[in-house]
Every structure is written in C-alpha cells, then in structure tokens.
Amino acid sequence: MVRIDSRDGLWPDPPESPESAAFVAAAREGRFLLRRCLACGKAHWYPRARCPFCLGETGWEEASGRGTVYSYTVLAREAPPRALAYVALEEGPIMLTSLVSCDASSLAIGQAVTLVFERSQNGMPVPCFRPAAGG
Amino acid sequence: MSINGRAYIAGAYEHPTRKAPDKSVAQLHAEVAVGALTDAGLTKDDVDGYFCAGDAPGLGPLAMADYLNLDLRHLDSTDLGGASYLAHVAHAAQAIAMGHCNVALITLAGRPRSAGHSGTAARPVIADAPDSPWEAPFGPTTVNLYALCARRHMHEFGTTPEQLAWIKVAASHHAQHNPHAMLRDVVSVDDVLASPVIADPLHRLDCCVVSDGGGALVVVRPEIARSLKRPLVRVMGAGEAAKGQRGGEVDLTWSAARRSGPAAFAEAGVTPADIKYASIYDSFTITVLMQLEDLGFCEKGQGGRFVADGNLIAGSGRLPFNTDGGGLCNNHPANRGGMTKVIEAVRQLRGEAHPAVQVGNCDLAVATGIGGLLGSRHGAATLVLGRE
Numbered sequence: 001m002v003r004i005d006s007r008d009g010l011w012p013d014p015p016e017s018p019e020s021a022a023f024v025a026a027a028r029e030g031r032f033l034l035r036r037c038l039a040c041g042k043a044h045w046y047p048r049a050r051c052p053f054c055l056g057e058t059g060w061e062e063a064s065g066r067g068t069v070y071s072y073t074v075l076a077r078e079a080p081p082r083a084l085a086y087v088a089l090e091e092g093p094i095m096l097t098s099l100v101s102c103d104a105s106s107l108a109i110g111q112a113v114t115l116v117f118e119r120s121q122n123g124m125p126v127p128c129f130r131p132a133a134g135g
Numbered sequence: 136m137s138i139n140g141r142a143y144i145a146g147a148y149e150h151p152t153r154k155a156p157d158k159s160v161a162q163l164h165a166e167v168a169v170g171a172l173t174d175a176g177l178t179k180d181d182v183d184g185y186f187c188a189g190d191a192p193g194l195g196p197l198a199m200a201d202y203l204n205l206d207l208r209h210l211d212s213t214d215l216g217g218a219s220y221l222a223h224v225a226h227a228a229q230a231i232a233m234g235h236c237n238v239a240l241i242t243l244a245g246r247p248r249s250a251g252h253s254g255t256a257a258r259p260v261i262a263d264a265p266d267s268p269w270e271a272p273f274g275p276t277t278v279n280l281y282a283l284c285a286r287r288h289m290h291e292f293g294t295t296p297e298q299l300a301w302i303k304v305a306a307s308h309h310a311q312h313n314p315h316a317m318l319r320d321v322v323s324v325d326d327v328l329a330s331p332v333i334a335d336p337l338h339r340l341d342c343c344v345v346s347d348g349g350g351a352l353v354v355v356r357p358e359i360a361r362s363l364k365r366p367l368v369r370v371m372g373a374g375e376a377a378k379g380q381r382g383g384e385v386d387l388t389w390s391a392a393r394r395s396g397p398a399a400f401a402e403a404g405v406t407p408a409d410i411k412y413a414s415i416y417d418s419f420t421i422t423v424l425m426q427l428e429d430l431g432f433c434e435k436g437q438g439g440r441f442v443a444d445g446n447l448i449a450g451s452g453r454l455p456f457n458t459d460g461g462g463l464c465n466n467h468p469a470n471r472g473g474m475t476k477v478i479e480a481v482r483q484l485r486g487e488a489h490p491a492v493q494v495g496n497c498d499l500a501v502a503t504g505i506g507g508l509l510g511s512r513h514g515a516a517t518l519v520l521g522r523e
Contacts, residue, residue: 011272020268045383046269052382071290071387073282074335084279084334086385093383096511098273104335109290126272 002076002104004083007128011120019049022060027125032115034063034091045093065115066090067129074104087113087129101130137372137402142228142239143360144368144520146175146353147481149459149474151315153466155347156249160192161202163244163349168203171351176363177238182353184209184236186227188219190245190349190469199242209236215375215514216506217416217471219243220352222516224477225373227354237356244349245469252345252470266511277470278342278419280510282334285421287387289336291436296336298439299420300327303340303463305447306417310460312489317344318464341420343462343472350474352481366485371405372519374398379512388436389429390422390505391515396430399501403519407431410519411497412483413454414476416504417461423447426503427454430517449492458483458492473504477518484522498522 014020026033035047039056043063051058072085083099099107100118113129120126148170155163164187172178185207191199195212209230215222220243227239261267288294304324310316322340330339360367374395400406407430415423424438432454433441441454449455459465459479462472480502482488488497499521507513 012274014269014271015262015267017265017268019265043383045380046266048265070385071283071287073279073286073337075279076332076335082274084273084275084283086283086387089383094380094385095383096270096273096275096380109287120272124272 002074002081004081004100004102004104006100006118007082008118009121011118011126013120013122013124014126019047023047024125027117027127030117032063032065032127033060034089034093035059036061043091043093045089045095064090066132067113069107069109069111069113070094071109072099072107074107076104083107085129098128099130100128106131136232138225138228138232139371139402139404140357140369141232142354142370143357144224144352144370144481145355145360145363145365146171146177147478148174149350149466149478150244150348150468152348153315153317153346154248155246160244160246161199163246164191164199164242165203167244167349167351168240168242171240171353175353175355175365177353179203179205181238182240183207184227184230184239186211186223186239186241188212188214188243188471190243190471209239215516217418218473218504218506218514218516219471220474220477221502221504221518222375224352224354224370224518225375225516228370228373231354231356237359239354241352241354242349243351243469243471243474245471246347247470248345248347275508275511277508278337279334280508281419281421282337283510284387284425285336288421288425291388292439294424294439296328297324298443299341299424300324301443301445302417302420302423302447303327305445305452306457306461306463308448309458309492310464312491313460313465316460316465317346337419337421343418343467344464345470346466346468348466348468350468350478352477367523368481368484369521369523370518371521372399372401372403373517374402375514375516377514387510390425390509391513392426392429392503392505392517395515395517396503399517399519405499405519409499410501412458412480412494412500413456414480414500414502415456416472416476417457417463418472418505422505422509423456426505430501430503449494455492455494458488471506473506473516476502476504480520484520
C-alpha cells in the first residue's frame, strides 16, 4: 500500500503575482477564494482578472472547498510518493491540485474531497485536497 | 485560397546521432540544415525563408540565421512545442503561396540526453507564466500530465493498459529495422505492463526516449520542386489549434487535434479512410490513441480497440504508423517529436522507408503532433502530404 502523506512545509514555492496576492492573503486566514465574472456570472479557475469566457471583469468570492476527483495519477516512484490530480469544485471549475493524506489504493475518480491548505517551503499556502470525511 | 499544391517538401534529413555531448546545439542545427539541403539538391544560398522554434539557441530565429549566415526575406519562430515543425511546413507553404519566399529551411536540434534530462524531472518553473502561481508547487511535468489524460480516458471509455501497450509494441516492430533507433528490441504487451509504473497508469515503456539529435526540412515552390531530382511530395492540407484548461472546463478526453486534423483533411480534400500511412506524435502511448480518435480514424472512445492486436504494425495492421520506430523507440530529438514525424512521412511517400516497413503505393500520408502538455495546455498541428 502506497501512503500519500501531507507535505505541509515541503511544497515548492509558488511564484508571486499581483493576480494571486488576495488569494494568498485569504488563504493565510484559511479562506479559499475563487473568481467569478461580474458580467457573465461564471466562475473560473485558475483565477484571473479577466473572465476566460467573456473577458469581463471578475471578482473574488469564497468557495466551499468541496469537490470531487476528476482525474489523478499516483507518482509512487517519487520519495515521498505524491498524487497529482484535477479536482472538480462544487462551484464548477476543475483545478489542477494534489491529493494528500490518503492511501493511493483508495483513490478513485468521482471521490469526494475537501480542501486543505498546506504550506510551501517559505510558508506560502498551497491548496491541496484530502478525502472528505466519510467519503 | 488553399495551400494545396502551393508548396512541396523537397528535402528531409534526420540526424543519425542519438547522443552528441561534444557538439553544440547550433552545430547540430547546421548539420541537419546541410543534410536537408543536400537531400533536396539545393545550397545555402538558395534559402530565403527560415523557420525554427524554441530549441534553436538564441533569440527566436535570429541567432541561427546569423550562425548559418542566411540571406532571408521571411522568418518564423512559431513555437507549439514539439508540434512546431508541422506548423512550420504549413507556414512555409503559406509564405511560398504568397510569394514571400521560394526555399524555406526548417531546422530542429537539441541534446537533452547529454544534458541529463530524465523526462520525469520537473522542468524549470517559468515564473511569469500566468498559471505558475497556481500550479508550480504541484510539479506538473510532462509524464504526469499525460497520465491524467490516460486515467480519465480509461474511466470514460474503458480503455486498458493493454491497449495502450499495443502502441509501443507496434513501434518496436518498426524500430527493429532502423539501425539508428535507440530501442531496437521487439517488445510484447506483457513487457510494457511489466516495466516500472512511472506515473500511474503509464509505464516506462509507455514513454518516448530522450535523445540528442535533430532534423531538417526544405519546403519549396512547385517550379523549384519540379526542377529537382527528388520525388514530388506535395503539401495538401494543414491545420493547427491550441487547447488549454478552458477556464476550468477541463476535459482531458480530447486534444486540439480534434480541430487541426479535420481542418487538414478538409483542405486536402481527403478523409482518414484514404490515408495509407500515418505519422502520429508518440510522446506517450496515450498521445497516439487520443490523436487517432481526434483525427477521425475511429470514434471517440474507440481508440483502444483501434490500436489493439497489432493494427498499427506495417504490413499486417490496418493503419501503419511511425515506421521509423517513432519517439517511443527511435528518436525524440530535443524532446520535440514533430520534425521526425514529417521526415518519416516523406520517406514513406518517396518509397524510401526501410523495405520491411515500406507501405505499398504510399501516395497519401498524414503527419500530426501534440506539443506542450496534453493534460494542461498544448498545441496541435496536422499535415496531409501526397506523392505526385
């Protein structure tokens, strides 16, 4: 059995950007934000200042942090093993992320997962997912 | 206006090296340029258009144009990753059709093998890429993003690891005849499945080789092609497209070839059923399977059945593919496989492939490629080529 552990404090640091600053600030407080278009109303990922569907202006909103696994791959040869995944957020968009704190053999497409903020090496928040309680 | 018949591939050359630690990348570009021009029966002074992509050293096309001391009136450094060179052929044909050049030289070279690139290590983070703040920590490398596509394809369509393995098996059957191929041993489905899992569900033998080397093409206007001594390989149709995460509307079951392929067939006025030989960019086995579906060789979701049981093997299968052994077994210079896809298609159309894999009366071929990362953001380019 391959165990995928938390990597809190071990993730490579994400580059900083004016477009991610508010996300990072909220994440440090444990809040998970995504952006929704102020013109067409659609939520998107990854967050950007202009809507990828209509190029309208967008604004932040707090998301549930609930989702389901769209696809995943277990990288068992890496030390420690890890799992890259796309997760479909309850709000609609599908985001590239990683699954943590789980057994690789228990993972499945469609599985319910919950957001957990881990930290990068320099303490930046990294939005990961773990199996939902009871899921 | 169509490019069909407006330009011909007169020269093609694949560098025989697979490891070149003692040569510079510019030197390799120059060697393949010489090879393709010699093949065409042309010289450096005939070249008035030059095309290269991100593997070329220096700024865009400028450093290599200077290194080769070319006197140019048309330059293009469109970069679609490994699919660039397929797009370059189309762009060269467009430029020739518009009278902007007569003889277009396209070069590719690199030496990732000598540089120690493993193929699975994370590539350097491009800090100003808009996706990097959101994705860089997760180490989205080439193989793991393709694995995400394979997993989803299996989930939606019941595609199996055994079916993917047949793609490698077919490539290995062809590579045994290529003295330059990195991997010449014929492998079985069981061999593929027994190789180490790199990024679940992809095994080591689902992955292409890492090789040094390069290749070049010469595309010319029709009057020049007819004045040369080489068989006439006509550019009949082309398409290109890009696909990303679509704002979060991610769908990993299809590629941008869904647009580039039909566009190329339409311009050429042919259908997939007419194709005698197919060069399909094989960075990974899943890359081939998805392109076959997206080009219309079979229904979406039926790719696994299409490739199984040796159906891609020349001489016995219904669609001979990558008869040089492809990227899976032969060569993947500079981690960019589009160039060698065009070169083997030219060999087939000229009747110059190895006799053991030469397709009889091969007068119509397709070459197609995916560049970048299939599971996040990629480009596709497709060419339909014919022999006159």
